[in-house]
Amino acid sequence: MVEHRPLTDFIAYAILTLGIFIVAFPVYLALVASTHDAATVVGGHMPATPGSRALENYYRAIFVGGTRTSREPVANMLINSFVSAIGIAVGKIFISILSAYAVVYFRFPFRKTAFWIIFITLMLPVEVRIYPTYKVVADLRLLDTYAGLILPLIASATGTLLFRQFFMTVPDELLEASRIDGAGPFRFFWDTLLPLSVTTMAALFVIQFIYGWNQYLWPLLITTQDSMQTIVIGIKKMLVTTDELAEWQLAMATAVLAMLPPVAVVIFMQRLFVRGLVQTEK
Amino acid sequence: MANVTLRNVRKTYLGGFEAIKGIDFEVGDGQFCVLVGPSGCGKSTLLRMVAGLETITGGEIDIGGRVVNQIEPADRDIAMVFQNYALYPHMSVYNNMAYGLRNRGMAEGEIKTRVGEAARILELGAMLERKPRQLSGGQRQRVAMGRAIVRQPKVFLFDEPLSNLDAKLRIAMRVEIRKLQRRLSTTSIYVTHDQLEAMTLADILVVMNGGQVEQIGNPLEIYQKPATTFVASFIGAPPMNLMPLRSELKSQLAGDARAGEAGIIGIRPEDFVISNQTVSGGVALGLTVEAIERVGAETFIYGTRQQEMQGVAATPGELPPGEIIVRIPGAVGPSIGERIRAVAAPDKLHLFTADGRKRVGG
Numbered sequence: 001m002v003e004h005r006p007l008t009d010f011i012a013y014a015i016l017t018l019g020i021f022i023v024a025f026p027v028y029l030a031l032v033a034s035t036h037d038a039a040t041v042v043g044g045h046m047p048a049t050p051g052s053r054a055l056e057n058y059y060r061a062i063f064v065g066g067t068r069t070s071r072e073p074v075a076n077m078l079i080n081s082f083v084s085a086i087g088i089a090v091g092k093i094f095i096s097i098l099s100a101y102a103v104v105y106f107r108f109p110f111r112k113t114a115f116w117i118i119f120i121t122l123m124l125p126v127e128v129r130i131y132p133t134y135k136v137v138a139d140l141r142l143l144d145t146y147a148g149l150i151l152p153l154i155a156s157a158t159g160t161l162l163f164r165q166f167f168m169t170v171p172d173e174l175l176e177a178s179r180i181d182g183a184g185p186f187r188f189f190w191d192t193l194l195p196l197s198v199t200t201m202a203a204l205f206v207i208q209f210i211y212g213w214n215q216y217l218w219p220l221l222i223t224t225q226d227s228m229q230t231i232v233i234g235i236k237k238m239l240v241t242t243d244e245l246a247e248w249q250l251a252m253a254t255a256v257l258a259m260l261p262p263v264a265v266v267i268f269m270q271r272l273f274v275r276g277l278v279q280t281e282k
Numbered sequence: 283m284a285n286v287t288l289r290n291v292r293k294t295y296l297g298g299f300e301a302i303k304g305i306d307f308e309v310g311d312g313q314f315c316v317l318v319g320p321s322g323c324g325k326s327t328l329l330r331m332v333a334g335l336e337t338i339t340g341g342e343i344d345i346g347g348r349v350v351n352q353i354e355p356a357d358r359d360i361a362m363v364f365q366n367y368a369l370y371p372h373m374s375v376y377n378n379m380a381y382g383l384r385n386r387g388m389a390e391g392e393i394k395t396r397v398g399e400a401a402r403i404l405e406l407g408a409m410l411e412r413k414p415r416q417l418s419g420g421q422r423q424r425v426a427m428g429r430a431i432v433r434q435p436k437v438f439l440f441d442e443p444l445s446n447l448d449a450k451l452r453i454a455m456r457v458e459i460r461k462l463q464r465r466l467s468t469t470s471i472y473v474t475h476d477q478l479e480a481m482t483l484a485d486i487l488v489v490m491n492g493g494q495v496e497q498i499g500n501p502l503e504i505y506q507k508p509a510t511t512f513v514a515s516f517i518g519a520p521p522m523n524l525m526p527l528r529s530e531l532k533s534q535l536a537g538d539a540r541a542g543e544a545g546i547i548g549i550r551p552e553d554f555v556i557s558n559q560t561v562s563g564g565v566a567l568g569l570t571v572e573a574i575e576r577v578g579a580e581t582f583i584y585g586t587r588q589q590e591m592q593g594v595a596a597t598p599g600e601l602p603p604g605e606i607i608v609r610i611p612g613a614v615g616p617s618i619g620e621r622i623r624a625v626a627a628p629d630k631l632h633l634f635t636a637d638g639r640k641r642v643g644g
Contacts, residue, residue, distance in 0.1 A: 173368035176335050177429075181382030182356035191381070195372040 027259070034058070034253035041248040053249065061253040074254050077231040080149075081213055082261065084230060087150035088212030089205045096159025096204070097197065101189055103160070104167040105175065115164075122157045126218050137222060144228045149219055153212060159204050166200045167193070202272035210262045231258045284346030284359075284436035284469055285311050286332065292340030293327055293493075301327045303493040304341065309486060312467040314460070316501075318480035319490035320516070326441055328490070329473045333362050333439050346436050356385075361430035362439040365446060367422045369414040369429075375401075376410040379428045393432075400428040403462070420451045427459070431466070438463070440472040444479065456482060477517050481505065489513050511638030514548045520582060520607045522548045522632065534565050538628065540643035545636025551582065551609035553630035556622050563628035569606055571620045581615045583608040585622065 033041050036051035065073040102108075103115045126133060133152045142148030170193065178188040219230045229237070235258060238251040266273070286309040293302035301324045309315040317325040330336040332343055334355035342349050350358045361382075369378050376397055383393045401407045404424040414422055423443060430438055443459070444452045460483055463470050474480055480487055481501045489496045489504065489512075497509040501517075508514035508522070515521040525531060527547045535541040549565065560566055569585030576582075586604050608624050616622050633642040 171366060171368060173364045173366055174370065176330075176333075176355075177362070177364065177368040177370075179335065179355045180333065180360065180362050181429075182385035183381075187385065192370055192372075 030252045030255050034061075034249055034256050036249055038245065038247055038249050041252075042245055057249050057253045058257075061250045061257065072226040072229055072234065074231065074234065074257055076227060077229050077234040077254075078257065078261075080146075080228060081230040081232070081258070083146050084149040084215070084219070085209050085212035085261070087146060088153050088215075089208035091150055091154040092156075092159045092208045093201050093204050095154060097163050097194075097201070099160045100163030100167055101193065104164055105185070118157045118160050120157075121155060122161075125156065126152055130217070130221065134221060143222050144225050148222050149215075149228075149230070150212075153215065153218060159208070162200060162204055163197065166197060170196060199272050199275040202269050202275075206265055206269050206273045209265050213258075213262050285309060285344075286315075286346075286437055286469055286471065287344040288328075288332075288341065289344070290341035291328070291331065291338060291343060293324070293331060293336065294339045301493050302331070305490075305495055307486075307488055307495065307498050309469055309471060312469055313485040314463050314470045314472065314483055315486045315488060316472045316474060316480045316484035317488045317490055318474055318477060318516070319496075321475055323490045324493040325473045325475075325490050329439055329441055329471060332437070332471060333360055334358050359436040360439055361433040361435040361437075362441065363423075363426045363430050363443045365442040367414070367426040367443075367446075369422060369425055371414055374411050374413060375406060375417070375425050375428075378414065378425055379432050382429065382433055396432045396434070397428070400431045403431065403465075404428050419447050420455065423447060423455060427462070431462075436469065438468050438470040440470065442474055443472075444474075445476070452479075459483065477519060481517065487517075489516060491516075507641065508548075508632065509641050511546055511548065511634050514632060514634070518550060520551050520609065522550050523606045524548045524634075524638075525587075525606075526636075527633070531565065535563075535631075537563055538631075538633075540633045543635060544633035544642040546634040546638055548632035548634065549626045549630060550632075551607040553626050554606075554608040554610075554624040555626070556583075556608065556610060556616070557625045558623055559625065561625055561627050564626050565631060566623055566625045567606060569608070569622050569624055571616050571618050571622060572605070574615060574618060576613050576615075578613060580609055580611050581613055583610065583615055583622070585624070 029046070032047065032050050034057055035054040036047060037053050040047065040051060061074045062078075063073050063075055099118060103111060103118070108114075137143060137148045137152060140148075142151070174192060175188060178192055183191060214232060215230065216232050216236070220233050220236075223229055223233070231254065235251055235254050238254060239246045239248075288305050288307055291302055291305045292300070294300050305328060307315075317328060319325045327336055331338050332345075334350065334353065338351045342351060344350070345358055345360065370381065373381065379397045379400060380393045383396065397410070398407075401410055404427060406421070406424055406428060409417060409421060409425075414425065417425065423446075426443065440459070444455050447455060456479055459472075472483060474483075484501045486498065487501045487504050488498050491512050496516075497504055497513045504513060505517055508517060511524055515524060525547050527535070527541065527544050531547060532541065535547070547565070554567075567587055569583075569587060571583055571585050573584040574581060575584075585606050585608065587606060606624065608622075634640060635642060
C-alpha cells in the first residue's frame with residue numbers, strides 16, 4: 001500500500017489485531033490451562049488468568065508423566081520427536097540435494113524417467129501407501145525404531161523439486177568455470193553448489209522439521225512401546241480415557257511444550273528461510 | 283606459450299544441426315586472434331570447443347603442439363573469461379582467483395604471490411576480501427581477468443567479456459585487455475560480435491558466418507579488401523554500400539577490367555566525395571538526401587538514389603534497398619531534400635561476383 005491515511009491504517013490494524021486474537025487466544029487458553037490444577041480446568045469455569053500450579057504441572061509433564069493414562073514423561077517424547085524431526089529434515093535434504101544434482105547436472109540414460117519417477121512420489125504421501133510401507137518397515141524389523149520413524153517419510157519429491165529449480169537457476173558458466181579451474185563433479189558440488197544452496201537448505205529444513213514434528217498417523221502405526229512415542233501422539237493419548245477425567249492441565253502443558261521447538265526453528269531460521277524461498281543471492 | 287591450430291574442426295549436434303562446418307586456422311604464439319560474426323554464427327561454440335566445454339565432432343584442435351580433442355578443460359592449460367564473468371558468488375575475490383590454483387595442489391605461498399601479482403596488475407589490491415556482489419561490473423570483469431592471469435596458461439580465451447559493461451567502460455577495458463595481453467604476450471582467442479572491438483584488438487581477425495570462416499587476416503587488410511559481401515557489410519560502421527552492378531552503374535564502369543565478372547559493387551561511406559566533378563573510371567551517384575546525422579567530427583548523409591535501384595540484401599544488410607550512406611568529415615553538409623552527387627574514385631571500388639561470395643580483382 002502506498003497510501004497512509006489514518007482511517008485505512010486503523011482498519012488495517014483492527015483486522016490484523018482481530019486475526020491475531022483469533023489465532024492467539026486458543027494458545028493463550030492452553031497456556032492458562034496448563035497452570036491450574038485438574039479440578040479447576042474441568043470445573044466448567046475456565047479462568048482467564050494464569051493459576052499458580054505452573055511449575056508443578058510442567059515438572060510433572062516433563063519428568064513424571066500422567067498418573068493414569070500416558071505412562072511416559074514428556075521429556076522422553078520430546079527427544080523422540082526431536083530425533084525423528086531432525087532425522088527427517090536432514091535425511092530429506094541429503095537425498096534431495098544429491099538426487100537433484102544428479103538429475104540436473106548429469107546426462108545419463110533415462111534421466112528424464114528418473115526425474116519423473118521421483119516426481120510421482122509427490123502423489124504418494126505416506127498416508128496413501130501406508131499398507132505397503134508398513135509391510136516393508138515391518139519386514140525390515142524397523143518397527144519401534146528411529147529408522148522406522150524417519151526413513152519412510154524422507155522419500156518424497158518436494159525437496160528434490162526445490163533443489164532442482166534452484167540448480168537450474170545457477171548459471172552454467174559457474175560449472176564451466178569450475179571445470180576449467182580443475183574441479184571435478186564432487187568438488188563443484190562441495191565447493192560451489194553446496195555453499196550457494198545454504199538458503200534453500202534452510203528453507204527445506206524448516207518445512208521438513210515442522211512436517212516431521214507434526215507427524216501423527218505414521219508414528220501412531222509403527223510405535224508400540226511407550227518409550228518410542230512422539231509428543232504429538234503423547235498429547236492425544238493423554239486425552240483418551242475411558243472412565244476417568246482426562247488430565248487437561250498436563251495435556252495442555254504438553255501441548256505448549258510441543259509447540260516450542262517448531263516455533264524456535266522458525267524464529268532462528270526465519271531470515272535464511274525467507275531468503276531461501278525468494279532466492280536473491282547468486 | 284603456444285600456437286593454437288584448428289584443422290578442419292567440425293561440430294554437429296545430436297539432432298544433426300551442423301554448427302561448425304570445417305574450420306582451419308592457426309593462431310601464432312603470443313598473437314591475439316578475434317573471432318567475429320553475427321549471433322548464431324558459431325563463434326562462441328568454436329571457442330568453447332577450444333576450451334573443452336563442447337565436444338569436437340570432427341577435425342583436430344592443437345594447443346602448443348598437442349592435440350587436445352580428448353583432454354579435459356582443466357588439463358588443456360587454458361584460462362577463460364566469460365561474458366557474465368562466472369565468478370563464484372560465495373567466495374572472496376582472493377579465493378575466486380586462488381581456487382583454480384588450489385585445485386592444482388599449488389602451495390599456498392605460491393598462490394599468494396601469484397594472486398598478489400595479478401591484483402597489482404589489475405588494481406584489485408584493496409578488494410581481495412570482498413565478495414563479487416560488492417563489486418562494480420568493471421571490477422568483476424577484472425577479477426575474471428585475474429582468475430585467468432594467475433593460472434599463467436598457454437592460451438587465454440575470452441567469450442564476449444565486455445558485452446555486459448556500459449559503453450564507456452567497454453572502451454576502457456578494451457584498451458586494458460590489449461595492453462595486458464601485450465604485456466603477458468599470451469596467445470589469446472577472443473570472441474565478439476562487435477566489429478569495432480574486433481578491429482581494434484585483433485592481430486588476426488577471423489570473420490565467421492553460418493559456421494564457416496568468411497575471411498581470415500589482418501584487420502586492416504580485411505577492412506580494405508573484404509573477400510565477400512558479408513565481410514564487406516559486417517566489418518565497418520556504418521556498413522559498406524552494396525549495389526547491384528546494373529545498367530547505369532555498369533556503363534560508368536565500362537573501362538574497368540573487373541566489371542565483366544562482377545555483379546555487385548561496394549563503396550565504403552567514407553570513400554565518397556560530394557562533388558560535381560566526374561572521376562574517370564570512378565562512380566558517380568545522384569542522391570536525394572533523406573536524413574543527416576551530425577556527430578561533430580563527421581556527418582553521415584543518408585540518401586536514396588534517384589533511379590529506383592534494388593539494393594543487395596546482404597546479411598546483415600543494414601541498408602534498405604536503394605539507400606546509400608555517405609560519410610563526410612566536419613559538420614557542414616547538404617540539407618534534407620537536397621540533391622547531391624556522390625563520387626568515388628576507381629581505387630575505392632569493391633567488386634564482387636553476383637552471389638557475393640567472391641571478390642573480383644584486387
